[in-house]
Amino acid sequence: MIPYLEVPPLSLGPITIQPFGALVITGCFVGYFVSRWYAGQLGLMRNDFTYLVSLVLAAGFILSHLVDMALYYPEELLLHPLSLLSVGSSMSSYGGFIGAAAGAIIYLKRKGRPVLPYSDALVMGLAAGWFFGRMGCSITHDHPGLPSDFFLAVQYPDMPRHDLGLYEWLFTIFLLIFLFSIRAWRLPPGSLTGILCVLYAPVRFMLDFLRVGDRLYLGFTPGQYFSVLFFGIGLWLLTKSVTLRGEKRS
Numbered sequence: 001m002i003p004y005l006e007v008p009p010l011s012l013g014p015i016t017i018q019p020f021g022a023l024v025i026t027g028c029f030v031g032y033f034v035s036r037w038y039a040g041q042l043g044l045m046r047n048d049f050t051y052l053v054s055l056v057l058a059a060g061f062i063l064s065h066l067v068d069m070a071l072y073y074p075e076e077l078l079l080h081p082l083s084l085l086s087v088g089s090s091m092s093s094y095g096g097f098i099g100a101a102a103g104a105i106i107y108l109k110r111k112g113r114p115v116l117p118y119s120d121a122l123v124m125g126l127a128a129g130w131f132f133g134r135m136g137c138s139i140t141h142d143h144p145g146l147p148s149d150f151f152l153a154v155q156y157p158d159m160p161r162h163d164l165g166l167y168e169w170l171f172t173i174f175l176l177i178f179l180f181s182i183r184a185w186r187l188p189p190g191s192l193t194g195i196l197c198v199l200y201a202p203v204r205f206m207l208d209f210l211r212v213g214d215r216l217y218l219g220f221t222p223g224q225y226f227s228v229l230f231f232g233i234g235l236w237l238l239t240k241s242v243t244l245r246g247e248k249r250s
Contacts, residue, residue, distance in 0.1 A: 002154045002163070007139045023136035028057055031129025038183070039121040048113065049121070055107050056100045056122060061087055063099025068092035071222040072215050093204075094226035100126075116189035116237075123192045127179050131172040137165025145210040162210045171203055188241035197234025201227040 010017040036049040065087045069077045072092070076083060104122060108115050137143055141154060145162030152170075154163040178199070179192060205227035208214065214221045 001149075001160055002152060002166070004141065004155045004157060005139070006141075020136040020140045020142075023132045023139075027129035027132030027136075030132060031125035033125075034128040035121050035125030038124040039118070041183070042117050042121060044117055044121060045113070048111065048118070052104065052107050052118070053122075053125070055103045059103030060096040060100035061091070063102070064091040064093070064096035067095025067098070067222075074215075092222070094223060094230070097230070114189065116193070116241075120189060120192040123196050124179060124183070127172065127175050127196065131169070131176055134165055134169035134172050138163065138169045141165065143168075143211075145207075145212055148210075161212075164207050164210060167207055168203075171200070175199060190237045191241040194234045194237030194241060197230045198238065199234075201231035201234065205231075 007019040009019065010022075032049065032053045035053060036046050039046045039049055066084060068090045069084060073083075073090070100122070101119075104119065105115055108118055141156065141163055143164035144154075144156055145164050147159050148162045149160060150162065152163075152166065153160040154166065156163075175196070179195070182195075183192075205224050208221045208223045208227070211221060211223075214223075217225070
């Protein structure tokens with residue numbers, strides 16, 4: 001059983017630094033530099049990434065909040081429409097992914113850049129930044145799950161529970177090790193993006209069964225429906241990458 005530990009805010013005079021916010025900001029910067037670095041490894045235009053990552057982050061945060069409010073708190077949205085302006089108050093991971101993808105595709109299409117290679121570079125940055133974001137969820141314990149006596153359960157103030165933020169943080173460690181291990185294989189464009197989708201979707205689908213109080217649609221959470229969608233997208237991307245490799249060899 002893991003003890004329930006809280007990291008207090010850091011006060012620097014009139015400034016109070018919240019652990020979660022500090023880790024999210026750290027993740028954004030680390031993600032930017034890793035994306036830019038990997039873009040250089042792929043021979044892409046690294047200068048594109050200053051604006052590209054900014055657009056991806058902005059679109060990701062905005063749609064993350066919009067999707068969360070629309071699918072998880074529709075009644076509150078109807079009663080308080082201006083809650084849509086409180087970006088950051090509640091977020092959906094998949095909403096963020098969709099917003100980030102939309103922002104990236106719009107930018108790359110306008111610039112005439114190939115989408116799939118840039119997507120792979122962004123995915124490397126996402127994995128690195130995700131590590132810090134989910135670390136923030138772990139130390140704030142903001143994703144409590146069902147009661148459990150599992151050895152990785154956290155002793156919440158009321159009872160031992162699954163900590164879904166912790167579980168996803170552990171997943172990001174595996175993901176980082178795996179992606180950095182295969183990056184030298186020079187896979188066809190889109191492969192890393194497809195691999196991330198295929199690896200994460202089943203994990204998230206299963207973890208959502210452990211969530212507490214989530215809105216259900218026909219017995220499943222919005223995250224589970226998105227998981228099915230993303231798994232399909234991942235398979236499509238991997239199939240496409242295999243086809244591209246076959247065409248190059250022929």
